[in-house]
Amino acid sequence: ELKVEQNPLFLSMQEGKNYTIYCNYSTTSDRLYWYRQDPGKSLESLFVLLSNGAVKQEGRLMASLDTKARLSTLHITAAVHDLSATYFCATAGRGGATNKLIFGTGTLLAVQP
Amino acid sequence: DAGVIQSPRHEVTEMGQEVTLRCKPISGHDYLFWYRQTMMRGLELLIYFNNNVPIDDSGMPEDRFSAKMPNASFSTLKIQPSEPRDSAVYFCASSSSSRGAKGYTFGSGTRLTVV
Numbered sequence: 001e002l003k004v005e006q007n008p009l010f011l012s013m014q015e016g017k018n019y020t021i022y023c024n025y026s027t028t029s030d031r032l033y034w035y036r037q038d039p040g041k042s043l044e045s046l047f048v049l050l051s052n053g054a055v056k057q058e059g060r061l062m063a064s065l066d067t068k069a070r071l072s073t074l075h076i077t078a079a080v081h082d083l084s085a086t087y088f089c090a091t092a093g094r095g096g097a098t099n100k101l102i103f104g105t106g107t108l109l110a111v112q113p
Numbered sequence: 114d115a116g117v118i119q120s121p122r123h124e125v126t127e128m129g130q131e132v133t134l135r136c137k138p139i140s141g142h143d144y145l146f147w148y149r150q151t152m153m154r155g156l157e158l159l160i161y162f163n164n165n166v167p168i169d170d171s172g173m174p175e176d177r178f179s180a181k182m183p184n185a186s187f188s189t190l191k192i193q194p195s196e197p198r199d200s201a202v203y204f205c206a207s208s209s210s211s212r213g214a215k216g217y218t219f220g221s222g223t224r225l226t227v228v
Contacts, residue, residue, distance in 0.1 A: 033216050042204065043219040088156065099144050099208065100169060101217055103156040 002027045006089055006104035014112050016078050021107045023072040023089035032065050032072045033101070035088045043088065047074075079111045117220035119205050125226045131193040134223045136205030137186055146217065147180055147190050148204040156204075162188065163210075195227045 003026040013019050023032070031050055035043040047056045049065035049072060056063050060083065062075045072089055090103040118137040126132050138145045146161040160170040165182045173180070177196070182188040192199055202224050208217040 042221045043206075045216045045218070048216045099163070099210070100158060100161060101146065101206075102158065103148075105155050 002029075002091070002100075002102050004089060004091055004102050004104040006087075006107050008107060009105060010108045010110075012110045012112060013076075013079050015080055018078065019076050021074040021076075021087055021089075021109075023074070023104055025070050025072075025089075025091045025102075027070075028067070029070070029091040030067060031092055032063075033090045034063050034072070034074055035090065035103075037086045037088065037106070039085075046087075076109070079109075081111045081113060084109055084111045117205055117207050117218050119203075119220035119223050121223060122221060123224045123226075125228065126195055128196055128227055129194045130227075131191065132195045132199075132225060132227075134190040134203050134205075134225070136188045136190070136220060138188070138205070138207030139209075139218055140186065142207035142209045142218075143185075144208045144210065144217075145182060145188050146206040146208075147188070148206065148219075150202045150204060150222075151200075159190070192225075195225075197227045200225055200227050 005024045007022050033048055034046040036046050037043050047063040052067040054065045060077045065072045086106045086108045088103050088106045090101050092099055092101050117139055120135045143164050147159040149157045149159055157172055159172045160180045161168055162182045178192055180190045202222045204222045205220045206217045
């Protein structure tokens, strides 16, 4: 059974600081997704990582994927208050029901001024 | 493109009543998913369809839950009878097998409160 774990679960950081959120998954996968959710809102797609070594960047966020280690990271550079949200990673495994997207526990990010 | 459309946005019902949640996926998407989100359990996949056919309903909590997809543009999730523990936000999402790299698009969700 595919399991997806994120850490930390909660992250409080000051504006201008850097930090990384980690996402581990339990079975082979070649796709990894990152989503953002604001309080009371839906999930917004941030990144889709499709191969080992894939790296994508958007503004102050950069995501990477290491399929051999079954690990993805979301790096935050020089955080600003607008980045405060819950971040989820998700993957669908490989083979069989490859479209069955399973989510991690989420990381609640609070950026303090 | 209007995105994935869910209705209602909010639903408050009494225990024992029937609740029906509705979803219209993005046109052309052949996969549809129902998720439930709670503080305790996070995001749980309840059921998903491919070309209107249910593929995996192993996440449906019990027989009180049922889902249908009568055509490519409409799906329902029904709870009968509802219980307070069913209170959660229910999300519908859709995706395309031909554009899997684009990910999954989520609707705005239905916040269900059972009192």
